[in-house]
Amino acid sequence: xxxxxxxxxxxxxxxxAWAAFSWAAFFCVAVRAEGRGEPVQFIPHLVYxxxxxxxxxxxxxxxxxxxxxxxxxxxxGIGGVRLxxxxxxxxxxxxxxxxxxxxxxxxxxxxxxVVLPLSTGITYALIxxxxxxxxxxxxxxYGRADAGDGRVFPYVFTLPASYWTGADTAVTHIARGxxxxxxxxxxxxxxxxxxSAFGREPIPLLEELSARYGFALETFPVTPPGLEQKxxxxxxxxxxRADDVLLWGWGVLNSAALKEAAAVGxxxxxxxxVWWAGSEQDVMPAGDAARGYKALAFHATGDRFPAIDAIRRxxxxxxxxxGDGSHVGTVLYNRGLYNAVVVVExxxxxxxxxxxxxxTGDEVRWGFESLNLTAETIRALGLEGFMAPLRxxxxxxxxxxxIRIQQxxxxxxxxxxxxxxxxxxxxxxxVEKSAAAYAAEKKIPxxxxx
Numbered sequence: 285x286x287x288x289x290x291x292x293x294x295x296x297x298x299x300x301a302w303a304a305f306s307w308a309a310f311f312c313v314a315v316r317a318e319g320r321g322e323p324v325q326f327i328p329h330l331v332y333x334x335x336x337x338x339x340x341x342x343x344x345x346x347x348x349x350x351x352x353x354x355x356x357x358x359x360x361g362i363g364g365v366r367l368x369x370x371x372x373x374x375x376x377x378x379x380x381x382x383x384x385x386x387x388x389x390x391x392x393x394x395x396x397x398v399v400l401p402l403s404t405g406i407t408y409a410l411i412x413x414x415x416x417x418x419x420x421x422x423x424x425x426y427g428r429a430d431a432g433d434g435r436v437f438p439y440v441f442t443l444p445a446s447y448w449t450g451a452d453t454a455v456t457h458i459a460r461g462x463x464x465x466x467x468x469x470x471x472x473x474x475x476x477x478x479x480s481a482f483g484r485e486p487i488p489l490l491e492e493l494s495a496r497y498g499f500a501l502e503t504f505p506v507t508p509p510g511l512e513q514k515x516x517x518x519x520x521x522x523x524x525r526a527d528d529v530l531l532w533g534w535g536v537l538n539s540a541a542l543k544e545a546a547a548v549g550x551x552x553x554x555x556x557x558v559w560w561a562g563s564e565q566d567v568m569p570a571g572d573a574a575r576g577y578k579a580l581a582f583h584a585t586g587d588r589f590p591a592i593d594a595i596r597r598x599x600x601x602x603x604x605x606x607g608d609g610s611h612v613g614t615v616l617y618n619r620g621l622y623n624a625v626v627v628v629e630x631x632x633x634x635x636x637x638x639x640x641x642x643x644t645g646d647e648v649r650w651g652f653e654s655l656n657l658t659a660e661t662i663r664a665l666g667l668e669g670f671m672a673p674l675r676x677x678x679x680x681x682x683x684x685x686x687i688r689i690q691q692x693x694x695x696x697x698x699x700x701x702x703x704x705x706x707x708x709x710x711x712x713x714x715v716e717k718s719a720a721a722y723a724a725e726k727k728i729p730x731x732x733x734x
Contacts, residue, residue, distance in 0.1 A: 322366060323364070323365045323366070323393070323641055323642050324361075324365065324366050324367070324368045324392060324393065324642060325361070325362065325365050325366070325367055325368065325392070325394075325397050325631060325642050325643065326368050326369070326370075326391050326392020326393070326394070326395070326396060326397060326642075327352070327367060327368070327369040327370075327396065327397050327398060327627065328369070328370060328372060328384070328385070328388035328389065328391070328396050328399055328400075329345070329348065329349065329369045329370060329371040329372065329400070330371075330372055330374050330381060330384050330385070330399065330400060330401055330402055330403075330406065331344070331345035331371050331372070331373055331374070331402065332345075332373060332374050332375050332376040332402065332403075333345060333371075333373055334373055334375045335373075335374075335375030335376050335377070336375075336376070336508075336509055336535060336536075337375075337376045337534065337535045338375075339535075339565050340534070340535060340560075340563065340565050340616055341376065341402070342607065342611070343563075343565075343607070343611035343614055343616040343617040343620065344402065344616045344617070344619055344620040345371065345402075345606060345620060346605070346606040346607040346611050346612075346617055346620060347611070347616070347617040347618060347619060347620025347621040347622075347623075347624065348400070348620040348621070348623050348624040349369065349371070349605075349606035349620075349624075350595050350599050350600070350605055350606055350612075350620075350621070351591075351595065351620075351621050351624035351625060351628070352367045352369050352624055352628075353598075353599045353604050353605075353606070354591075354594055354595050354598050354599050355367055355628055357598045357599065357602070357604065358594060358598045362628060362631050362632050362635060362640075363632065363635045363640030363641075364640055365631075365635075365640060365641065365642055367628075368392060370388060370391070372384035372387065372388055374402075374403065374406060376402075376403055378403070378405040378406050378408075378409050381401055381403060381405070381406030381409065381410070382406070382409050382410070382413075385399055385401075385406075385410055385413065385414075389417055389419060392642070393642045394642045394643060394644045394645075395417075395419070395644065395645060396419050396645055397419075397420075397627075397631060397643060397644075397645060397648045398419065398420045398421075398422050398627055398630070398645065398648055398652075399414060399419055399420070399421055399422070400422050400423075400424075400623060400627070401421065401423060401427070402426075403426070403482075404423070404426045404427050404428075404480070404481050404482035404485065405480065405481055405482070407421065407423045407426065407427035407428065407440075408427070408428065408481055411428070411431070411437065411439075411440055412726070414439045414440070415437075415438070415439050417645070418439065418644070418645050418646045418649070419439065419645035419649075420439050420440075420441060420630075420645060420648055420649040420652050421439055421440045421441070422441050422623070422626070422627065422652070423440065423441070423442055424441075424442070424443060424444070424619075424622065424623050424626065425442070425444070425445055425446070425447075425450075425559055425560075425582060425619075426442075426447070426482065426560070427440070427442055427446075428440070428442070428446075428485075429442065429446035429447050429448040429449075429485055429488075429489070429714075429715060429718070430714075430715050430716075430718035430719040430722060431446075431681065431719075432446055432680065432681050432682030432684075432712075432715050432719075433679065433680075433681070433715050433716055433719035434653065434677070434678050434679050434680060434681040434731070434733065435678070435679055435719070435730045435731040435732070435733050436719040436720070436722060436723045436728060436730055436731075437681065437719065438649070438731060439649055440681060441652050441676065441681045441682075442681055442682045443626065443655075443674060443676055443681065443682055443683040443685075444582050444671070444672070444674050444682070444683050444684075444685040445582050445682065445683070445684060445685055445687055445706070446485075446682050446711075446715075447482075447485040447486045447489075447532075447558065448485075448486065448488070448489035448711050448714060448715070449682070449684050449687065449706045449711055450486065450558055450559065450580045450687060451486035451489045451490050451493075451530065452489060452493065452706050452707050452710070452711055453580055453687040453689075453704045453706060454530050454556045454580060454689075455468070455473070455490070455493050455497070455499075456704055456706075456707070457556065457578075457689050457701055457704060458471070458473070458528050458556070459497070460701075465497050468497040468498060468499045469497065469498035469499065470498065470499070470500070471499040471500070471527050471528070472499070472500045472502070472524060472525060472526045472527045472528075473490075473494075473499050473500070473501055473502075473526065473527065473528050473529075473530065474501075474502050474503075474504055474520045474524055474526035474528070474529045474530070475487065475490060475501065475502070475503045475504065475529075475530045475532060476504045476506060476513075476516060476517075476520065476529055476530070476531050476532070476533070476541060477503065477504070477505055477506065477530075477531075477532035477533065478505075478506060478508060478510065478532060478533050478534050478537055479505035479506055479507050479508065480508065482532070482534065482560075483505065483506075483532045483533070484505075485532075486530070486532060486558075487503060488714060488718065489711065489714060490530075492710065492714055493710075496710070502520075502524045502526070504516050504519060504520060506533070506537055506541070508534075508535075508537065509535055509536050509537060510533060510535070510536060510537025510538075510540055510541070511536060511537075511540050512540075513537075513540050513541055513544045514544055514547070516544070517541070517544040517545055517547070517548045517550065518548055520545075520548075520550065521545075521548040521549065521550045522548065526550070527554065528554050528555075528556070529545070529550065529554065529555045529556070530555075530556055530557075530558075531555055531556065531557040531558065531561050532557075532558045532560075532561070533557065533558075533560070533561045533566075534560050534561070536569075538557060538561040538566035538567075538570075539565075539566055539567070539568075539569040539570040539574070541555075542555070542566075542567070542570040542573045542574045542577060543570050543573045545573070546570075546572075546573035551576070552573065552574060552575060552576040552577040553576035553577065553578065553691070555577055555578065556578045556579065556580065556689065557577065557578070557579035557580065558579070558580055559579060559580045559581055559582060559619075561579055562579025562580060562581060562615060562690060562697070563614065563615040563616045563619075564614050564615060564616075564697075565616065566579075567692045572694070574692050574694070575692065575693065575694040576691065576692065577691070577692045578689050578690065578691045578692075578700055579689070579690055579691075579692075579697075580687050580688075580689065580690075581615075581687065581688050581689070581690045581697075582622075582671070582672070582685060582687055582688070583618055583619065583622045583670055583671045584618065584669060584670045584671070585613065585614065585615045585618055585690070585696075585697045586613050586618075587612055587613030589666055589667055589668075589669070589670050590666030590667075591621070591625075591665055591666035591667050591670070592612060592613060592621070592666075593666070594666060595612065595621075596609075596612065600612065615697065618670075622670075622671060625665065625667065625671075626655070626657075626674075629655060629657060629661070629665075630648060630651040630652045630655050631643065631648055631651055632651070633651040633652075633654050633655055633656075634647050634648050634650055634651025634654075635651075637650065637651070637654070638650075652676060652681075653676055653677060653678050653681075654676070655674065655675070655676045656674075656675045656676075657671075657673055657674040657675070658673050659673050661673075671685075672685040672686050672703060673685070677733070678731065678733035679733040682715075684706045684708055684711065684712075686703035686704055686705050686706070687703070687704055687706070688700075688701055688702070688703050688704065689701040689704070
């Protein structure tokens with residue numbers, strides 16, 4: 285025992301020494317680059333390549349990293365400022381996410397330009413920290429839906445859509461299939477959800493729509509990781525007798541849900557998953573049980589875009605990819621690409637105002653609030669058809685872009701709807717009401733945004 289303790293201490297000491305060297309080495313590289321007249325912009329990269337959600341976290345991280353690498357290798361950075369990004373693995377844990385943020389927020393010549401938590405739990409934990417540190421927090425399609433009110437949450441950006449916008453889209457799609465919202469009256473809609481802040485996020489909006497349209501709503505929490513769902517789906521199908529199911533899951537919960545739904549005879553084409561339940565990793569393990577299943581999407585899948593061709597030429601084929609290149613064009617790789625595109629364009633927008641130099645987090649926040657991704661801009665980026673145009677403002681940090689329904693054929697995801705416009709007035713009213721309550725609770729001043 286004594287010998288093993290000494291060995292363990294030695295191993296821990298070696299790991300700590302290696303980690304300290306790695307941190308110091310990175311910082312020196314950044315400083316030397318700036319000293320050579322090569323300015324750099326530092327972006328912390330919170331990822332989860334390990335832990336229970338690693339199969340979904342890896343392609344997401346790869347997509348972001350590869351686009352940042354493309355901008356450096358092909359373009360020489362943004363306005364001559366190279367991007368320096370460092371990954372910190374959270375394993376999808378909130379405590380580790382906070383530790384990663386605190387370790388990385390002051391690195392680089394001007395500190396962190398932006399932080400991407402890639403977790404609703406970490407997002408909740410960082411909202412007030414990033415406000416105090418004046419660093420934009422980019423929670424794309426996750427986190428607090430009411431953070432779309434930039435008057436209350438000046439440093440949080442939820443674009444292009446929140447969970448409330450996603451839930452609204454799912455209900456609209458169901459209504460369209462029935463002939464209109466009047467047909468929703470008496471309909472039974474179940475929400476099967478990850479029992480966490482993430483999974484509970486759509487409930488306020490669904491309750492609002494239930495009262496407005498007259499459908500019955502029942503929620504069914506699933507304890508993570510979600511492998512045991514037999515009892516839940518028996519309740520959904522035989523006790524509640526659901527007509528439609530919204531699946532707000534993550535990781536293995538999703539494929540397990542599709543298998544259990546099939547086991548009780550619930551049709552896959554009457555299940556609509558959130559965009560975090562609409563990847564290849566969610567359907568392929570479920571086999572035939574996933575055929576016909578639908579999910580929300582705010583960007584395209586596939587690799588038929590000039591920007592992805594450029595990633596293959598300048599990054600993957602030159603051995604500079606974050607992974608082995610096998611995920612390129614998949615749903616979550618493209619989700620990471622979407623995140624990186626928005627970050628790059630927010631920095632580019634801020635540079636037009638503040639100059640082509642390393643920017644502070646506060647200056648990048650201005651870039652996010654002034655972001656206007658037009659159809660022409662998207663085409664110039666080599667992403668025509670990949671994403672909808674998007675505009676952000678001081679008051680609106682979400683943008684509420686249209687959402688599409690995609691469907692799994694058994695081999696690929698294909699569009700199952702056109703782009704569905706959200707009910708902006710309904711969603712925004714709920715956002716402002718919830719944000720005002722948050723401001724009152726936290727005693728936060730509300731910006732005028734004139």
